Amino acid sequence: MSKLQINEVGVIIAKLMEHNRQVGEALAALGNSKTNDGLPQPQILVALDQVKRELTAKLQPLTEELIRLGVPLEAAVLRSLATQPEEFFAPRVVRATRCFLKGQVPRERIVREFGEAALVFFNDLTTDPKLNPRPKADEIVLAFKPDFEPLFQQNPSLIPDRRDALLALHKQVQQSKAPGETTRLQKIAFAKLCFVLELLHFYENQNTEVPEALFAQRLPGIVEQIAITGPNDPLDEKMMLEAESLLACILTADYRLSTINNLGKSGGTARTLKFVLRLRADKVPDFDEVVPEFIKHVIPPQKAPPLETLTAVVKLIHPGLQKSVLRSLMTTDRLRKEEAETLGRAIGAQLGVQGLEDPVRTQSALSPEIERQLAWDKVKELITRRVETGVIAAAVRDRLHAKYNSDEVKQSWLTLIEVEPISLIRIFCQIPYLPDGRTDSIARAVMESYVTRLTHEKYAAAYHKVVNSLRNMFKVNPESPTLVNFMALVKWVDLDAANKLSSDIGMAAHV
Numbered sequence: 001m002s003k004l005q006i007n008e009v010g011v012i013i014a015k016l017m018e019h020n021r022q023v024g025e026a027l028a029a030l031g032n033s034k035t036n037d038g039l040p041q042p043q044i045l046v047a048l049d050q051v052k053r054e055l056t057a058k059l060q061p062l063t064e065e066l067i068r069l070g071v072p073l074e075a076a077v078l079r080s081l082a083t084q085p086e087e088f089f090a091p092r093v094v095r096a097t098r099c100f101l102k103g104q105v106p107r108e109r110i111v112r113e114f115g116e117a118a119l120v121f122f123n124d125l126t127t128d129p130k131l132n133p134r135p136k137a138d139e140i141v142l143a144f145k146p147d148f149e150p151l152f153q154q155n156p157s158l159i160p161d162r163r164d165a166l167l168a169l170h171k172q173v174q175q176s177k178a179p180g181e182t183t184r185l186q187k188i189a190f191a192k193l194c195f196v197l198e199l200l201h202f203y204e205n206q207n208t209e210v211p212e213a214l215f216a217q218r219l220p221g222i223v224e225q226i227a228i229t230g231p232n233d234p235l236d237e238k239m240m241l242e243a244e245s246l247l248a249c250i251l252t253a254d255y256r257l258s259t260i261n262n263l264g265k266s267g268g269t270a271r272t273l274k275f276v277l278r279l280r281a282d283k284v285p286d287f288d289e290v291v292p293e294f295i296k297h298v299i300p301p302q303k304a305p306p307l308e309t310l311t312a313v314v315k316l317i318h319p320g321l322q323k324s325v326l327r328s329l330m331t332t333d334r335l336r337k338e339e340a341e342t343l344g345r346a347i348g349a350q351l352g353v354q355g356l357e358d359p360v361r362t363q364s365a366l367s368p369e370i371e372r373q374l375a376w377d378k379v380k381e382l383i384t385r386r387v388e389t390g391v392i393a394a395a396v397r398d399r400l401h402a403k404y405n406s407d408e409v410k411q412s413w414l415t416l417i418e419v420e421p422i423s424l425i426r427i428f429c430q431i432p433y434l435p436d437g438r439t440d441s442i443a444r445a446v447m448e449s450y451v452t453r454l455t456h457e458k459y460a461a462a463y464h465k466v467v468n469s470l471r472n473m474f475k476v477n478p479e480s481p482t483l484v485n486f487m488a489l490v491k492w493v494d495l496d497a498a499n500k501l502s503s504d505i506g507m508a509a510h511v
Contacts (some may be wrong), residue, residue, distance in 0.1 A: 013042050048203060051249055055200045059085060062193040072172035073100050074109065081197065085202075087198045087479045092138070092506075102191070103177035105169070107140035112378060114162050120155070121148055121166070144170055159306055184229065188239075191225040195246050198222070215255045220262040223247065231268040234312060235276060271297055272313060279317040279325065287321070287387075291328045299334040304343055311350050323353050330356065366441070373410065375399055376415045383419050393430035393438045397440055411450050416450075417462040421469040424462075429485045448493040455497045467504045474505050 027110075027418055060082040067075050073096055081088055087098075095106050105126065110118055122142035128137050145151060158164065177185060198218060202209050227243040229236065250256040260278060264271030275294040284290055298313060299305060317325055330344035334436055348356045379399065382392050416424050428450065432443035453459055454466065473483045487507070491498035502508065 011044070019041075022057065023255060042225070043329060047251055052200060052203055055196050055249055056085070056202075058196050059193070062189060062196065065189045066193065069182060069189060070172050070175065071100060071186050072105065072169060072176055073097070073188065081193070085197055085200050090342065095141070097190075097456075100176065103173055104141050104143050105173065106138075107142050109136045114166055115157050117158050118162075118166060120158065121145055121151060144173060188226055188242075191222050192246065194240070195219065195222045195226070196249075199246075199249055210257060212258075215250070215258045215379070216262045219259045220265075221416055224263060227327070228269050229274055231266070231270070233269055235269060235273060235307070235316060237316060240273070240280075240316065241274070242282070247277075249394075269486055276313065276316045279321055281318065281381055282320070284321065286380075287324070292332075294325070295329055295332050295334065299329075299332065301334055302336075304339060307343070307346055307350075310343070311347050314347055315351055321357060322351060322429070323348075326353060326356055365489045372403070372411055375403075376411050379412075379415055380418070389423070389426040389430050393427050394435075395425065396431060397434075397443075399447055400442060400446060409446055415454050417459065419464040421462075424466065425469060425486050426482060429482060429489060432489065444493055447489060451490055451494045451497045455494075455500060467501065470501070474507060478507075 063078040066073065066078055077087075077093060077096060081093075087093055092106070092108070096109070099105050103390050105122070105382065107122075107124075107126075108123065112250065119142070123145055124140060125143055126132060126140040136297050152167070156163075173238050176186060180382075198214060201212050202211070211433050223246070226246070227235070227239045229239070239391070246336070247256055247259065250259065260274060265275035275297060278284060282462065298310060304310075314322060314325060326348050327346045329347070330341045332340050334340070335343065344358055348354075376399070379392065379395050382395055396416075400408055400412060416427060419427075428447070431447060432439050434440055454463055470483060470486070477483075487498060487501065490501060
């Protein structure tokens with residue numbers, strides 16, 4: 001059962017309980033007795049039923065709001081969604097909603113409400129002499145002609161009894177396309193309705209619906225429409241609360257996190273929304289990974305954003321996390337040290353965050369051993385996250401340049417032999433080379449220390465792992481760039497060690 005998704009487990013448990021109830025009733029009938037009132041329902045099913053009731057209760061207010069805002073959708077169709085949510089996925093409703101978003105109308109509606117005579121006021125956007133010469137009548141999409149108003153006045157005899165209704169529809173369509181507050185409210189209300197109906201449909205059809213399609217693709221786009229007014233506009237806390245109230249209806253934490261993590265793929269305010277929603281939670285398990293990415297997003301390289309802008313964003317974060325975020329901001333390498341510290345303290349002063357200690361003072365209070373361990377733990381974290389080898393090698397070089405002594409070199413070696421042998425080999429190959437192509441000044445001494453340790457009997461276990469990895473590499477491709485580069489670097493610092501490795505691998509000896 002542990003290999004199944006949590007929603008599938010709930011469905012299976014429900015079926016087993018139903019089977020158990022039926023068996024109990026059959027046995028009771030055979031024994032001329034009565035069954036108990038029933039077993040308690042699993043908590044996950046209780047929560048699921050409650051969420052479905054809450055989602056269903058949201059439908060009628062949302063549909064009435066859309067009608068009040070004057071969207072160019074049929075009121076009867078909208079009201080039917082409150083009692084029959086599955087109708088939202090029917091082809092006719094899908095076409096109608098798609099037309100609403102594009103400022104168009106389905107042909108079938110025009111013919112039904114105004115008759116064939118009204119088609120003279122529309123352009124057919126579906127029929128094409130070459131690509132689509134004979135489309136189905138109920139699939140044709142129309143748009144009001146650009147000169148609709150003068151054309152309408154020139155034909156007073158057409159649809160005399162429905163002229164006011166056609167004018168009202170034209171006004172609704174034009175309003176839904178024009179920029180403005182009413183149009184924005186229409187789109188937000190429709191997005192909220194889509195979120196509720198999509199999620200309700202998923203909960204009713206969990207056996208056939210693919211979760212990734214909903215939580216990683218459709219819902220993130222809907223959340224962005226609700227919470228963001230423009231791609232570069234500041235975040236509105238009121239709209240964020242609206243989005244959070246809908247996200248709370250996603251029962252499974254993993255699905256909720258998937259929805260949030262897929263926000264902001266286009267960058268801008270949407271990406272800011274992603275990080276703020278992550279940091280508004282009471283607990284953020286991957287806090288140490290989220291915060292650096294957040295700071296990297298809000299602070300361009302070597303250019304501090306306006307204080308007011310950054311303060312407004314940090315203010316939206318959970319109050320219990322603001323201090324930790326500001327401390328990370330004060331130590332960021334995106335700005336000069338003094339500038340980062342000044343910016344962090346200024347934001348803290350405006351938000352009333354106390355206890356922002358000087359990072360340098362805090363660091364100096366640590367013992368050298370603890371400080372060294374913390375530094376190399378960060379390198380281990382990069383390795384665990386499978387960051388690019390060049391980035392890990394650069395982190396090793398930077399640390400050794402900052403604190404170059406025998407203890408640091410030894411600790412770097414102990415850190416590297418804990419990883420997979422192939423990772424050790426690749427990092428070793430990257431250490432000498434700086435981004436500009438030059439050789440690092442301390443590379444030879446560091447690598448000579450590594451090779452000496454590698455071939456020492458004290459590290460025999462690490463040596464055998466590296467040899468086995470190199471031997472497999474040699475069998476697959478004797479000209480492997482990684483293998484050739486590694487052996488060349490070993491020969492560069494210690495010819496005897498290179499010959500020993502070559503012999504154990506099965507390669508020709510170096511001369």
